[in-house]
Amino acid sequence: MAAKDKFHAVVRIALEKEQWLITDDPLRLDVGGTKFEIDLGAEQLLAAERGQEKIAVEIKTFLGDSPLTDYHAALGQFLNYRLALEIIDSMRILYLAVPVITYEAFFKREFSQISLERYEIKLIIYDPIKEVIVQWIS
Secondary structure, eight states: OOOOOTTHHHHHHHHHHTTOEEEESSEEEEETTEEEEESEEEEEEOOGGGOEEEEEEEEOOOOSSOHHHHHHHHHHHHHHHHHHHHHHOTTEEEEEEEEHHHIIIIITSHHHHHHHHHTTOOEEEEETTTTEEEEEEO
């Protein structure tokens, strides 16, 4: 099993506070002999007319020496996981969960914003101290 990021439990608690049911921890996928482990799988029942929303969440801490290097690794993982989900579970939406301090310091930069838009990265911004989700960015 892949090592869990430092704030894995924090994001799980934050999702549960928002009434998400954690269905997989981790969410395991096998695509043509390649095995993937996405940190969390969750679902939330919405109004009957909207059906059921399912998400997968890749949690990142960005505690390395370079946020750009951390982002390169996270982006590669995210894109591979999204492709795997498109093949195996196309109704599940993938999010990248990042701490609010990293979002403020790195993800608001012009390059980061262009990259997020270009690669259609959906974000969950979380507060690791309060154990809450600050913002969803789709």
